[in-house]
Amino acid sequence: MRSHGVNGLPSPVSSPAAFKHSFTTTTPVYTQAMGVCQRLIPGQQSTDGAGGHSHTQVEGMLAFARCIRSHGFTRFPDPTSTGELNHQMLAQAGINLNQPGVVRAADACTSFTHGVISRGMVARFIAGE
Numbered sequence: 001m002r003s004h005g006v007n008g009l010p011s012p013v014s015s016p017a018a019f020k021h022s023f024t025t026t027t028p029v030y031t032q033a034m035g036v037c038q039r040l041i042p043g044q045q046s047t048d049g050a051g052g053h054s055h056t057q058v059e060g061m062l063a064f065a066r067c068i069r070s071h072g073f074t075r076f077p078d079p080t081s082t083g084e085l086n087h088q089m090l091a092q093a094g095i096n097l098n099q100p101g102v103v104r105a106a107d108a109c110t111s112f113t114h115g116v117i118s119r120g121m122v123a124r125f126i127a128g129e
Helices: 015-024 030-041 056-072 086-094 102-113 119-126
Strands: none
Touching: 030 056, 056 102, 102 119
């Protein structure tokens, strides 16, 4: 959260629920950081309450997909409404993760996700982790 601009955040407490109640705000910076970081809190669901990704995360993933398409991979699919994007979806779209240029495009497009997707996440996804 601090690395996403939330200053004055207290150190975590013993339980995720207690932490969530120890520091709550509705500022845009906090809301965006929580959208990116909530998945890191043990036992937490996404902020949409449906078990998928938060709206902010899905928006970042959509921006990533648009960027990949702009780099010449025009059949790169959008994630589902819950943020799912898997190897099968890419294979069905004819995207080969070992194809030259896919990793370069993905690395270039991480900056469009506002921290939702990192280069490390791309590497782990490509490796099948």
